Amino acid sequence: MNLMENVKMALASIWSNKMRSFLTMLGIIIGISSVIAVVSLGQGGQHTITGEFEKIGANTVLITVDSSKAELSDYITLEDVKQLKEKVPYIRYATPVFQVQGQANSRLKSKRAYIIGGTSDLYQVDNIELAYGRFYNDAEYEEGKPVAIISNSAAKSLFKMEDVVGMTLDIGSDFAKKSFTVIGVVKNQIEMFSDMTNEDNLPAIIYMPATTLKQLFGMYGATTQVYIVADSKENIESAGNLAVKLLENRHGNRGREIYKAEPLMKQLDQINNVLGIFTTFVAAVAAISLLVGGVGVMNIMLVSVTERTREIGIRKAIGARTGHILFQFLTESVIISCIGGILGLIFGIAGAYGLGSIAGISPYISPGTVIIAILFSSAVGIFFGIYPARKAARLDPIEALRYE
Amino acid sequence: MIRIENVTKVYRNGEIQLTALKGVSLHVKPGEFVAVMGPSGCGKSTLMNLLGCLDSITSGKYILNGKDVSTLSGNELAYIRNKEIGFVFQSFNLLPRMTILENVELPMVYAGVPARERRARALEALARVDLSERIKHRPSEISGGQRQRVAIARAIVNKPSVILADEPTGNLDTKVTVEIMRIIQQLNDEGVTVLMVTHEPDVANYAKRIVRMKDGCIIDDYPVQNRTVL
Ligand SMILES: Nc1ncnc2c1ncn2[C@@H]1O[C@H](COP(=O)(O)OP(=O)(O)OP(=O)(O)O)[C@@H](O)[C@H]1O
Ligand SMILES: [Mg+2]
Numbered sequence: 001m002n003l004m005e006n007v008k009m010a011l012a013s014i015w016s017n018k019m020r021s022f023l024t025m026l027g028i029i030i031g032i033s034s035v036i037a038v039v040s041l042g043q044g045g046q047h048t049i050t051g052e053f054e055k056i057g058a059n060t061v062l063i064t065v066d067s068s069k070a071e072l073s074d075y076i077t078l079e080d081v082k083q084l085k086e087k088v089p090y091i092r093y094a095t096p097v098f099q100v101q102g103q104a105n106s107r108l109k110s111k112r113a114y115i116i117g118g119t120s121d122l123y124q125v126d127n128i129e130l131a132y133g134r135f136y137n138d139a140e141y142e143e144g145k146p147v148a149i150i151s152n153s154a155a156k157s158l159f160k161m162e163d164v165v166g167m168t169l170d171i172g173s174d175f176a177k178k179s180f181t182v183i184g185v186v187k188n189q190i191e192m193f194s195d196m197t198n199e200d201n202l203p204a205i206i207y208m209p210a211t212t213l214k215q216l217f218g219m220y221g222a223t224t225q226v227y228i229v230a231d232s233k234e235n236i237e238s239a240g241n242l243a244v245k246l247l248e249n250r251h252g253n254r255g256r257e258i259y260k261a262e263p264l265m266k267q268l269d270q271i272n273n274v275l276g277i278f279t280t281f282v283a284a285v286a287a288i289s290l291l292v293g294g295v296g297v298m299n300i301m302l303v304s305v306t307e308r309t310r311e312i313g314i315r316k317a318i319g320a321r322t323g324h325i326l327f328q329f330l331t332e333s334v335i336i337s338c339i340g341g342i343l344g345l346i347f348g349i350a351g352a353y354g355l356g357s358i359a360g361i362s363p364y365i366s367p368g369t370v371i372i373a374i375l376f377s378s379a380v381g382i383f384f385g386i387y388p389a390r391k392a393a394r395l396d397p398i399e400a401l402r403y404e
Numbered sequence: 405m406i407r408i409e410n411v412t413k414v415y416r417n418g419e420i421q422l423t424a425l426k427g428v429s430l431h432v433k434p435g436e437f438v439a440v441m442g443p444s445g446c447g448k449s450t451l452m453n454l455l456g457c458l459d460s461i462t463s464g465k466y467i468l469n470g471k472d473v474s475t476l477s478g479n480e481l482a483y484i485r486n487k488e489i490g491f492v493f494q495s496f497n498l499l500p501r502m503t504i505l506e507n508v509e510l511p512m513v514y515a516g517v518p519a520r521e522r523r524a525r526a527l528e529a530l531a532r533v534d535l536s537e538r539i540k541h542r543p544s545e546i547s548g549g550q551r552q553r554v555a556i557a558r559a560i561v562n563k564p565s566v567i568l569a570d571e572p573t574g575n576l577d578t579k580v581t582v583e584i585m586r587i588i589q590q591l592n593d594e595g596v597t598v599l600m601v602t603h604e605p606d607v608a609n610y611a612k613r614i615v616r617m618k619d620g621c622i623i624d625d626y627p628v629q630n631r632t633v634l
Contacts, residue, residue, distance in 0.1 A: 005513055016501050314497045317458060318558065319486020319514040321479045397482075398459045401497070 003331075010332040013304075014339075021336060024300040027293025028340025028380065029347060032373050034286035036348025036365075041356055042279025044363035046272050053268045055127055057229055059092075060264045061240040063247070065224040066257065074251050074258045075222030078210055081119060083250065084228060088242045090235035093121035096223040098213055104150075104204045105170040105177070106158040112203040113154075113171060117213030125227045128207070133165035133184030136209050144211035149184035154204030171206060172216055180208070236263045290376070293340065294384040301333050301388035312392055313400030326393035333385025334378055341377025345370060405597055406432040406455060406566065411464030413450050413620075424450040426620040427464070434565070437589070437598045439608035439628075442617035448601045449570055451617070455599065456489050456568045457481040469565065486514050490559025490596075492569035496551045498543040498558075504530070505539045508557045515562055529557040533587050549580035556587055560596070567591065569600040573607055585610045586634040610634070 014021045065075055076096065085094040095118035104113040122128070123135040128149075136147050148171060155164045164185060170177045186205065214221040230239035240261025248254040305312070312325055352363035413425040424447045432438055440448050453459040454466065457473060466473045469488060476484070491497075498507050508526040517525070530539055533553035543551055552572060559567055569588065573581040589610060592598045602608050609632045616624035 012501065310497075311499055314499060315510070315514075316482060317456075317485060317491055317497070318511045319482050319562075321482040321514070323479075324514055398453055401458070 006327055006331040007335065009328060010335045013332060014336060020300065024297055024336055025340035025343065027296040028290065028337050028377055029293075029344040031286065031290025031293045032341050032344025032377055033346075033348035033351055034289060035283050036345055036369060036373055037351040037355060037363075038282045038286055039279060039369050040349065040352040040363040040365045041359070041361055042275060042282075043366060043369070044352070044356060044361045046275055047364045048361060049271055049275075050268060053264055057125065057127065058265055059230040059233060059236055060125065061228050061230060061236060061243070062262050062264060063226040063228060063240070063243055064260050064262065066260065067224055069256060070224075070258050072220070072222070074253055074256075075220075075224060076226050076247065077222045078119075078214070080247060080250060081226055084226070084243050084246060085119075085121070087246055088228075088239060090230050090232075090239035091228050091243065092231045093124050093229040094226060095119040095121040095125050096210055096226045097122070098210055098219075098223060100213060100217055100219075102171060102173050102206075102217075103177070104154070104158065104206060106167070108160065109158050111154065111158060113206050114203045115171070115206045115208065115213060117208055117210035119210060121229075122207065125229055129187040131185045131187040132163045133182070135184055135207070141209040141211055144209060144215055146178055146180045146212060147183045147208065148180040149186060149207040150182055151186050151202075151205035152188040153202050154206070155182075155185050157202070158204065171208075176216065176218070178216055236265070290380060294337070294380040297333055297337055297381065298384035298388060300336075301329060301385055302391070304332075305329065305388050305392040308392075309395060309400045309403040312395050313397055313403065316395070316397035317401060322393045325395075326389045329389035329392045330382065330385050333388065334381035337377045337381030337385075338374065341374050341380075344377070345373050348373070405434045405436075405469060406430070406599075407465075407467040408455070408461075409465040411454065411466060412462045413447070413454060413459070414462045424620055425454070425462075428617075428620070428622055430615065430622065430625075432597060432599065434597055435592070435595055437592045437610075437612040438600070438615055439611035439613070440599065440601045440615045440617060441603070441605075441608055444603075446617045447620040448617055450620075452568050452570045452599065452601055455566075456491055457484050482514075486511055487562055488564050488566060490556075490562070490564040490567045492552070492555050492559050492567060492572045494571040494574040496543070496548075496555045496575075498551060498554060500543055503540050503542060504535070504546070504554050507543065507554060508561055511558060511562045525561055526557070529561040530554070532560070532590075533557045534583075547580075548576055549583060552576060552580075552584055553587065556584070556591075560591060564596070566597045566599065569598065571601050571603070573602070573604075581607060582634070585632075589634055606632075 063076070078096065081094050081096055085091055098117040100115045102113045102115050104111050120136055120138050120141050128135065131152055133149070135149055136145070140147050148169060150164070150169070152162065155162055158169065159167060162185065164182050167182045169180050169182055171180050172178050213219070228239060228243055230236045240263060244259045244261050247259050315325065349365055352365070356363045409429050410427045411425055411429070412423060412427055415422045415424055428451065440451065442448055454461050461474055468484065473484065499510070502510070505526055508529055509522045512522040512525060530536060533556050535550060535553050535557065538546055543554065573584055576584065585607065588598060588600070600611060608614050609628060611628055612631060613627050615622055
């Protein structure tokens with residue numbers, strides 16, 4: 001008696017009791033589908049976040065000033081940033097990020113502006129993509145040249161055209177304005193927005209050298225946040241530590257723990273950890289429903305054994321051995337669980353995409369998840385099927401034949 | 405072939421004990437056709453179940469084809485039921501969810517016969533009981549006589565040496581009874597040993613030998629005079 005024979009027999013018996021078989025599977029379906037949905041959404045979230053982080057830069061370290069302890073003299077100056085890049089061997093890029101709200105006027109139009117200032121390294125650190133022109137260079141940074149890179153939507157709104165390289169633009173606050181030359185246009189990162197929203201309503205995003213920004217707004221020119229990028233993954237830690245050391249030396253504040261270096265990837269690990277624990281927890285709760293489903297399978301298999309006592313008697317009378325009967329019922333419970341598992345997998349994936357589109361997470365379905373789901377549902381079928389199957393196999397042939 | 409010596413069978417239901425067979429001895433030679441008769445409750449079915457290795461004897465000895473059956477395990481008995489014995493029951497005992505063909509194939513499934521050979525042998529067995537149509541139907545879709553013929557086909561498909569039939573015509577009318585008896589006589593003519601329980605003297609008259617029981621004992625055992633031959 002081979003496996004195919006058994007599977008055929010089991011399918012026939014499952015098919016002859018369609019409704020009941022489906023209801024039996026329901027527990028497994030609900031269990032597997034909720035586990036799949038939770039896990040693939042969780043993993044999808046992790047992937048999305050990881051992707052975002054990798055775009056910003058896997059080797060990026062954020063140096064921060066603890067503003068609860070720091071005095072004004074502890075803040076990081078533009079000269080500090082320059083020294084960081086020159087003196088610390090592992091640092092490839094370094095830039096502060098200043099963010100200021102201001103105004104931008106073209107001959108046609110006036111607009112709210114969101115101005116970002118950094119070194120020329122901001123181009124790499126922020127992973128900026130240009131549609132036209134170029135980013136400002138070191139010389140322009142050093143000299144504090146009035147050059148600006150503006151967002152694509154700002155170009156359209158301010159000049160009614162896209163390639164505005166070479167145009168002039170007044171940028172500043174209500175009190176002080178200065179004439180800038182546009183040297184670059186940033187590719188629109190989110191295309192969807194510019195189509196859907198009127199670009200006139202979006203603030204203009206403008207990049208300029210931090211030196212220029214400092215002059216323009218008459219700022220002190222010190223910051224609490226500097227991004228550095230290490231030259232390799234291995235040197236992330238050292239670059240951060242050396243940067244902190246150098247800053248402490250320059251400001252003479254060693255021991256006060258003013259500066260902190262935090263690799264962005266480490267933050268990512270933390271987020272992923274939390275997300276992982278959360279996913280595991282919710283999946284575990286969902287897995288309990290799988291156990292309940294398993295108990296349902298056992299229950300129905302016990303009913304089925306009782307109902308089919310006479311059939312078992314007949315089979316034994318014509319020569320079925322203990323193993324034949326055991327295997328027959330076990331196959332049936334495994335197939336019920338497996339079909340439940342496969343349906344659960346389908347519903348789970350569909351559910352993950354459905355929920356994901358609402359929550360804005362694209363689910364990630366790993367082959368591992370799929371394999372584990374199938375194996376797990378088979379295991380449930382074996383575990384909860386073994387007792388009813390043994391009960392069937394051990395029936396006394398003559399007692400079973402007499403059963404009405 | 406079949407030899408039982410001083411066999412007893414005691415049923416125990418908690419406190420209550422019932423001795424259904426009180427020391428029965430019987431010897432059946434190959435090719436015999438024995439009808440077992442006796443009043444209701446005298447132990448005929450009990451005897452058949454013991455001979456068919458469906459139930460175990462309480463004491464005594466049972467030798468089937470030279471083998472002492474009383475010492476065998478459950479799975480060894482299943483093997484004997486599969487290979488050496490064909491059962492025909494009063495209530496047919498076909499599996500309702502399987503087709504007729506599948507029912508006849510089932511003993512060969514347990515014997516490990518490959519699918520193609522199974523099909524051929526099942527068709528052959530069905531042909532021998534004159535049933536070549538409706539074989540893709542379920543048992544509930546054919547008549548009682550046809551069902552019993554299916555049961556006979558299933559009983560002979562593994563070419564057993566013995567057929568045990570417990571009131572095979574008990575649920576059938578006279579006309580159909582004759583058909584069934586013709587088939588059983590044919591099988592016997594081909595060399596199969598037959599033991600058959602019946603209440604009706606007319607049916608017993610198809611056999612070659614009659615064993616009479618009463619109260620768990622054999623009280624008479626004689627060859628049939630003026631046997632009905634079909
Ligand atoms: N499983 C059992 N448990 C207890 N007693 C039983 C069992 N099977 C049969 N008996 C008893 O054993 C005796 C013999 O029963 P058996 O079925 O062999 O009779 P029978 O000759 O076949 O009767 P009938 O002609 O009505 O079929 C009866 O008294 C019956 O009640
Ligand atoms: Mg009886």
